[in-house]
C-alpha cells in the first residue's frame with residue numbers, strides 16, 4: 001500500500017477530524033474537576049515537597065499528563081459532546097490509564113473488541129464515530145475504518161506522527177528503519193505499519209547483536225528466529241542492513257535511544273568509512289520532549305536521599321516502566337502501581353515489578369521518619385497522584401500506632 005497517498009486521501013476526507021470540534025471551553029471544566037488536583041498544585045507551589053507527620057513527599061518536577069495525552073483526552077470528551085447520540089468507538093485504550101479508560105466507558109465510548117488477539121471491526125458500522133488513541137493506529141486499521149465510511153477522530157500525538165514521517169522518509173530512499181521499541185506496543189505496531197523494511201530492537205543489547213551482524217556477519221537463522229516477530233515480512237539480514245535509519249517508540253528511555261543511534265552511526269562508519277556514511281545511515285531527532293522531561297526529572301529526584309519511590313501509571317504504560325527502571329538502577333525500593341486501590345490497609349501494597357510480575361509486599365512503609373519520592377507516567381491524571389499521596393499519609397499514620 002502507498003501509505004503516504006492513503007494518509008493524504010484520509011486527511012482530505014470529510015469524515016476525518018484531527019483538530020477537535022471547537023468545544024474546548026465546554027469540556028474544560030469537566031476535565032478540570034475530574035483530573036486536576038488542588039493538593040498537587042499546593043505541592044508544586046512548595047517547591048515539590050510536602051511534609052505531614054513523619055512523611056516527607058518529594059514530587060518529581062515533571063510528571064503525569066503530557067500535552068499529547070491531555071489533548072487526546074480533551075478531544076475524546078469533545079467528540080462525545082459533538083456526537084451526543086452516535087455510537088462511538090476507540091480502537092484501543094485512549095491512553096494507558098485505567099481511571100481515564102473507565103470514564104470513557106461511562107461516557108459510552110466503547111473499545112473495539114479483540115477476538116483471539118485480533119480486533120473485530122465487524123461490530124463497527126458505517127456512520128459510527130471511531131477515535132484513534134494518542135499513540136495512533138496502524139494504517140491498515142485506518143483503511144478499514146475509512147472504507148467503512150466511519151467518522152474518524154484522530155487524536156494521534158503529533159510527536160508520534162513525526163516518527164511515522166521519519167520511517168516514510170527511510171522507505172522513500174529504501175533504507176531499513178531500525179525502531180527502538182517494543183514490537184507488541186500499539187505505537188510501534190502503528191509505526192511499523194508505515195515503514196517499508198524495518199527491524200525492531202528492544203534495547204541496547206539487541207542493537208549490539210545487530211551491529212555485530214552488520215560488521216562480522218553471523219548465524220542468519222539465529223538472527224531471523226531472534227527477530228521473528230520484530231521485523232518486516234521477508235526481512236533478510238544479509239541484504240537489508242546495508243542502509244539503515246533510526247526511529248523510536250516515543251516513550252522509550254531517551255538515553256538508550258541516543259546510544260542506539262550512535263552505535264549504528266559508528267557501525268556504518270566502521271564498515272563503509274566516514275565519506276560513505278551518509279549513503280548508509282540516517283537519523284532524525286524524534287525523542288518526545290515530554291518523555292525526556294519526565295525522565296530527566298526522575299534522574300534528578302533519585303539523587304535525593306529517598307527511602308522509597310512510588311511510580312504511578314498504567315501497567316501497560318511503557319513510559320511509566322522506564323521511570324521505574326531509573327529508580328531500580330539507582331537501587332531505590334520502588335513500587336509501580338496503577339491506582340490508589342493497590343495500597344491496602346495493614347501496610348501492604350500490590351505492585352508490578354520490572355519483569356511484569358504483580359506481587360504483594362508487606363510492611364512496605366518503614367517505621368520512623370521517611371522520605372517518599374513520587375512520580376507518574378504521561379497518562380496519569382494529577383487526581384490519581386493526589387489519592388495515592390493521601391493514602392500514604394493515612395497508612396503511615398497507622399504504622400506509628402502499631
Ligand code: SF4
Nearest residue numbers: 066068157159250288
Ligand atoms: S509521551 Fe510524548 S509522544 Fe506520547 S503522547 Fe505524550 S507528548 Fe505525545
